[in-house]
Amino acid sequence: MVESSRLLPGSSSFRIRPESRGLLQSIPAILSSHRILLAVIWAVGFILIISWQKLAVDSFWAPPPRPIPRLRPIVFNLTDFGGVGDGVTLNTKAFETAVSEIRRRGGGQLNVEPGRWLTAPFNLTSHMTLFLAQNAVVLGVDDERYWPLMPPLPSYGYGRERAGPRYGSLIHGQNLRDVVITGHNGTINGQGQTWWTKYRKNQLNHTRGPLVQLMWSRDIHISDVTLRDSPFWTLHPYDCQNVTIRNVTILAPLSGAPNTDGIDPDSCENMLIEDCYISVGDDGIAIKSGWDQYGIAYGRPSSNILIHNVIVRSMISAGVSIGSEMSGGVSNITIENLLVWNSKRGIRIKTSAGRGGYVRKINYRNLTLDNVRVGIVIKTDYNEHADEGFDPKALPIIEDISFDGVRGNGVRIPVRIYGSPEIPVRNVTFRDVLIGITYKKKRIFQCSFVQGRVIGRIFPAPCDDLDLYDEEGNLVRRSKVTSLNNVTEVDYDS
Numbered sequence: 001m002v003e004s005s006r007l008l009p010g011s012s013s014f015r016i017r018p019e020s021r022g023l024l025q026s027i028p029a030i031l032s033s034h035r036i037l038l039a040v041i042w043a044v045g046f047i048l049i050i051s052w053q054k055l056a057v058d059s060f061w062a063p064p065p066r067p068i069p070r071l072r073p074i075v076f077n078l079t080d081f082g083g084v085g086d087g088v089t090l091n092t093k094a095f096e097t098a099v100s101e102i103r104r105r106g107g108g109q110l111n112v113e114p115g116r117w118l119t120a121p122f123n124l125t126s127h128m129t130l131f132l133a134q135n136a137v138v139l140g141v142d143d144e145r146y147w148p149l150m151p152p153l154p155s156y157g158y159g160r161e162r163a164g165p166r167y168g169s170l171i172h173g174q175n176l177r178d179v180v181i182t183g184h185n186g187t188i189n190g191q192g193q194t195w196w197t198k199y200r201k202n203q204l205n206h207t208r209g210p211l212v213q214l215m216w217s218r219d220i221h222i223s224d225v226t227l228r229d230s231p232f233w234t235l236h237p238y239d240c241q242n243v244t245i246r247n248v249t250i251l252a253p254l255s256g257a258p259n260t261d262g263i264d265p266d267s268c269e270n271m272l273i274e275d276c277y278i279s280v281g282d283d284g285i286a287i288k289s290g291w292d293q294y295g296i297a298y299g300r301p302s303s304n305i306l307i308h309n310v311i312v313r314s315m316i317s318a319g320v321s322i323g324s325e326m327s328g329g330v331s332n333i334t335i336e337n338l339l340v341w342n343s344k345r346g347i348r349i350k351t352s353a354g355r356g357g358y359v360r361k362i363n364y365r366n367l368t369l370d371n372v373r374v375g376i377v378i379k380t381d382y383n384e385h386a387d388e389g390f391d392p393k394a395l396p397i398i399e400d401i402s403f404d405g406v407r408g409n410g411v412r413i414p415v416r417i418y419g420s421p422e423i424p425v426r427n428v429t430f431r432d433v434l435i436g437i438t439y440k441k442k443r444i445f446q447c448s449f450v451q452g453r454v455i456g457r458i459f460p461a462p463c464d465d466l467d468l469y470d471e472e473g474n475l476v477r478r479s480k481v482t483s484l485n486n487v488t489e490v491d492y493d494s
Helices: 018-061 092-105 193-200 292-298
Strands: 075-077 086-090 108-112 115-119 128-132 136-140 171-174 177-183 186-189 212-215 218-223 225-228 235-238 241-246 249-251 269-280 285-287 302-314 318-323 330-350 358-379 397-411 413-418 425-437 445-448 450-455 466-469 475-477
Touching: 075 092, 092 108, 092 115, 092 128, 128 186, 177 225, 285 302, 318 358, 330 397, 358 425, 397 413, 413 425
Parallel strands: 075 108, 086 115, 108 128, 115 136, 128 177, 136 186, 171 212, 177 218, 186 225, 212 235, 218 241, 225 249, 241 269, 249 269, 269 302, 285 318, 302 330, 318 330, 330 358, 358 397, 358 413, 397 425, 413 445, 425 450, 450 466
Antiparallel strands: 302 318, 466 475
């Protein structure tokens, strides 16, 4: 019993040695530090497991990078010529050397890989494909000292904004054949903010340059790219033939980005624009052919152009315009399946005395206007001239314009056609028009010096300047307006 009692802690005979007492006192601290260490290890392990799972899921669900297709027998990457896509290094020399090598080889493909490729303006060459990979961005340097000066366009005779030379475009080409700009929706960004600010402050001595401009060229294909923030007009084919623009996105701020038109076909023939989205600070598409006496002398019309399946937004101007620089003539244009939304105007034809030329055989089909201030505009007093040398007696001709299948919602003024005694608007046809209006003014279908016809019922009711026909083409009522002496028989099909 005595031996057993020595083992009981409460026994007076039980004693802890001094050296053991220190060890026992340190046990709580040791256990506490171990708990902290274990907690840290557990937390790190948990984070690693979650990260691994996320990477595994992302790699499983995210599509792999799209391989760049081989579209030419000879293919180069920009990095082959020393390009650095860090958004800081200037890659002008790399682009120029690559294009020079492609020219020497008689053609080829230049791939711009993912990255941000800062560059000054450079030229393309014939038989060339410029391919912008997914997440590739070509950045235009925003210092005008890097942009070369070029002579005024011969059909303008004057820099569009300033007399004398004009800045070139970021991507440029002249007298080319068989040029392709395409990609996996890579971007060409003009970094136009600096240009717009300097323009508003009157700090530029020359007309701003477009983002992409091809001149005197043919067999051009531009598709599957994004063009944004151009210093001036975005895509400007000038005196070109056989041009296809497909599945292109064009963006600029809706305000504060002056004259950033989307696509400006200028004295072009045989052109297709389709499946595009455009939201810019001026006209979405503006068809042109030269300015006043210079355009008349140059004498190259824009003709045979189809605009198809396009969505446009323009808070400053119009979805699709013709003019105002149309002095070489514009004809055989079809605009169909067009949506213009949240815009100032839907479609517009604009010209004035001094322009000369003509706008004829223009067909609009299947137009949708959603929240547009003025739907259809024809304006003949757009008095902006290159210089004082224009001839005020050079009067444009506007005729043979048809609108078939127009739908609208939230439109303030559906139609505003203002001809003049000197520039009447002739042979205009409306059919299948139904536009929901927001402005309860009596004369919401506005006309002056207009001659034409309405086939079947349309809403809102047309102006009195137009003849009324039923759906079968039988005359119901002649125009009540005699200002054009159009009460006699008119051959609308001529």
